[in-house]
Amino acid sequence: MGHEVRAMCSAIVHRGPDDEGLYLGSGVGLGMRRLSIIDLDSGRQPVRNEDGSVWVVFNGEIYNFRELVIRLRARGHRFYTRSDTETIVHLYEEYGDRCVDHMRGMFAFALWDEKKRRLLLARDRLGIKPLYYADVGGRLLFGSEIKALLELQEVERRLNWDAVAHCLSYLVTPPNESAIAGVHKLPPAHLMTASADRPPAVSRYWDLHFEPDYGKTEKQFIEGLREHLEESVCLHLISDVPLGAFLSGGIDSSSVVASAARQKTEPLKTFSIGFAEQEFNELGAARRVAEAFHTDHHELVLQPDILERLDHLAWHLDEPFGDSSAIATYMVSQMAAQHVKVVLSGDGGDELFAGYDKYVVEQRERSRAPLPAPARKMLAFISRAMPEGMRGRNFLRHASRTGFERYLDASTFFRREELRRLFEPEIFAMLSPEPDPGRGAEPDGLEGRHWLTRLQYLDIQRYLPLDILTKVDRMSMAHSIETRVPLLDHKLVEFAATIPPEMQMRNGTTKYILKRAMRGILPDEIINRPKHGFAVPLRYWFRNRLSNYARELLLSAPSRRRGVFNQQYVEKILHLHEKGRDFDLQLWTLISFELWSRAILDRGARTEVAA
Numbered sequence: 001m002g003h004e005v006r007a008m009c010s011a012i013v014h015r016g017p018d019d020e021g022l023y024l025g026s027g028v029g030l031g032m033r034r035l036s037i038i039d040l041d042s043g044r045q046p047v048r049n050e051d052g053s054v055w056v057v058f059n060g061e062i063y064n065f066r067e068l069v070i071r072l073r074a075r076g077h078r079f080y081t082r083s084d085t086e087t088i089v090h091l092y093e094e095y096g097d098r099c100v101d102h103m104r105g106m107f108a109f110a111l112w113d114e115k116k117r118r119l120l121l122a123r124d125r126l127g128i129k130p131l132y133y134a135d136v137g138g139r140l141l142f143g144s145e146i147k148a149l150l151e152l153q154e155v156e157r158r159l160n161w162d163a164v165a166h167c168l169s170y171l172v173t174p175p176n177e178s179a180i181a182g183v184h185k186l187p188p189a190h191l192m193t194a195s196a197d198r199p200p201a202v203s204r205y206w207d208l209h210f211e212p213d214y215g216k217t218e219k220q221f222i223e224g225l226r227e228h229l230e231e232s233v234c235l236h237l238i239s240d241v242p243l244g245a246f247l248s249g250g251i252d253s254s255s256v257v258a259s260a261a262r263q264k265t266e267p268l269k270t271f272s273i274g275f276a277e278q279e280f281n282e283l284g285a286a287r288r289v290a291e292a293f294h295t296d297h298h299e300l301v302l303q304p305d306i307l308e309r310l311d312h313l314a315w316h317l318d319e320p321f322g323d324s325s326a327i328a329t330y331m332v333s334q335m336a337a338q339h340v341k342v343v344l345s346g347d348g349g350d351e352l353f354a355g356y357d358k359y360v361v362e363q364r365e366r367s368r369a370p371l372p373a374p375a376r377k378m379l380a381f382i383s384r385a386m387p388e389g390m391r392g393r394n395f396l397r398h399a400s401r402t403g404f405e406r407y408l409d410a411s412t413f414f415r416r417e418e419l420r421r422l423f424e425p426e427i428f429a430m431l432s433p434e435p436d437p438g439r440g441a442e443p444d445g446l447e448g449r450h451w452l453t454r455l456q457y458l459d460i461q462r463y464l465p466l467d468i469l470t471k472v473d474r475m476s477m478a479h480s481i482e483t484r485v486p487l488l489d490h491k492l493v494e495f496a497a498t499i500p501p502e503m504q505m506r507n508g509t510t511k512y513i514l515k516r517a518m519r520g521i522l523p524d525e526i527i528n529r530p531k532h533g534f535a536v537p538l539r540y541w542f543r544n545r546l547s548n549y550a551r552e553l554l555l556s557a558p559s560r561r562r563g564v565f566n567q568q569y570v571e572k573i574l575h576l577h578e579k580g581r582d583f584d585l586q587l588w589t590l591i592s593f594e595l596w597s598r599a600i601l602d603r604g605a606r607t608e609v610a611a
Contacts, residue, residue, distance in 0.1 A: 006020075128488060134155055191205050239342050
């Protein structure tokens with residue numbers, strides 16, 4: 001078993017280049033690669049309890065570990081390290097599986113109880129850190145990335161076609177599945193327990209409950225948010241290695257930078273990325289924030305000369321991934337890694353404080369009187385009859401829908417009828433009747449709640465962990481740096497869930513409370529500037545310097561031999577995009593799938609593509 005665990009660790013050296021540790025017992029093997037952040041000298045993993053009956057391997061940070069150490073020592077526990085990892089084994093001794101209730105942080109860990117012959121897997125509340133598993137041939141396998149599991153022969157490189165279809169439709173694979181058949185994600189805020197006499201069991205240990213507090217004034221919410229943000233950033237600054245921050249110039253990252261810069265004694269290092277295409281360039285705003293808080297600022301203008309890096313990027317993404325901003329995240333992480341080992345990011349603010357423009361669109365569409373059902377059926381019929389790529393087709397289809405289904409339609413790319421044309425017939429025949437039946441359902445337990453609350457909850461459950469946090473984790477760990485997200489401290493998240501939706505978005509102003517809280521702290525032009533998504537100008541690149549690349553890759557001999565996609569339909573998408581229709585995300589998702597297939601399925605998991 002030892003050689004298998006070492007092979008799994010070797011596949012993820014980039015996640016922990018500083019050290020390797022193993023625990024091998026009767027019927028169990030734990031291994032980890034360490035990125036040393038806290039307690040550089042004595043914090044080696046796996047970590048044990050006093051008598052060596054409980055062992056843990058851990059990826060992440062427990063930000064309240066100092067408070068926990070004091071509490072646990074008072075209850076008689078003895079510590080042999082100064083690391084946050086050791087708190088986990090002692091919390092488990094005190095509270096069993098409910099040890100997770102006492103942790104503030106980002107984590108994925110595996111804990112072995114030798115006396116009970118029992119394994120506990122856990123993932124943090126918001127899904128900041130990843131955890132995959134597979135139950136194959138009576139063995140439970142797990143790791144931070146799929147590549148680790150693929151080192152074992154019993155995990156076949158066989159595609160999960162429903163997950164692939166989900167990725168093509170929504171840019172990401174499903175919450176519980178991966179692109180590899182039989183390999184699953186442990187969802188955020190879930191535990192898994194397993195032992196020799198019981199099959200693995202998965203259970204949720206935390207959920208976000210939106211409970212608007214209408215008894216508080218606007219001023220109280222503003223003051224409370226400032227306090228929670230300051231406390232969370234203070235905890236996230238704990239590090240024994242150099243630390244910096246990503247700075248986009250938006251209010252979320254700027255708020256984190258403002259708080260961190262005011263709490264640090266030396267200038268905070270900040271990192272920004274921009275583009276020659278001014279429509280996508282935010283370097284000016286980031287520079288304004290850096291100047292206001294006297295940061296040690298670094299920036300990079302990204303050009304479409306990244307072809308030699310795309311194979312490497314696809315290998316690190318671990319699955320097909322349709323969000324092209326992964327390219328920018330990869331590059332800004334590479335720049336940051338030259339200076340620091342830990343970075344703060346502002347991810348999570350759009351979901352917590354209702355910052356997405358799509359919420360404004362939904363509010364506007366809900367203000368209109370709904371079309372009668374016969375009219376909506378007619379619009380749906382007309383849209384289906386229109387040629388693909390014809391202007392107005394998507395608008396009519398969108399107008400034919402209502403409520404939750406209409407909201408989801410705006411973020412769906414290859415739809416069912418388009419998947420039928422995209423896949424070769426024998427591949428499409430292997431799909432379930434509906435690749436993701438739960439995609440169009442209202443969030444459980446929120447019936448009757450305000451529409452904005454329901455959409456925020458949906459995005460926190462799906463878009464945030466599956467897209468945003470996945471992208472940030474994989475692209476930063478590709479360069480062996482740790483990304484921390486202070487806005488997703490669960491105490492701050494729970495506070496945000498008490499803000500009434502009428503205050504989250506007021507008179508069309510998104511992030512109303514956050515903006516009020518940062519007034520007087522951030523420059524007014526940063527608070528007042530329109531929102532810019534962290535997007536890459538793919539539609540320009542694909543029509544200019546990358547046009548031949550996309551065509552040559554997607555219509556290449558290896559792609560044809562793969563036998564997955566109808567090449568005539570792919571050629572049609574390329575043609576429509578070249579003629580001015582926006583299929584940039586669809587094309588990037590197809591490119592991502594092909595590059596991932598070459599890097600992972602064809603080459604093998606451990607063979608990292610040279611940068």
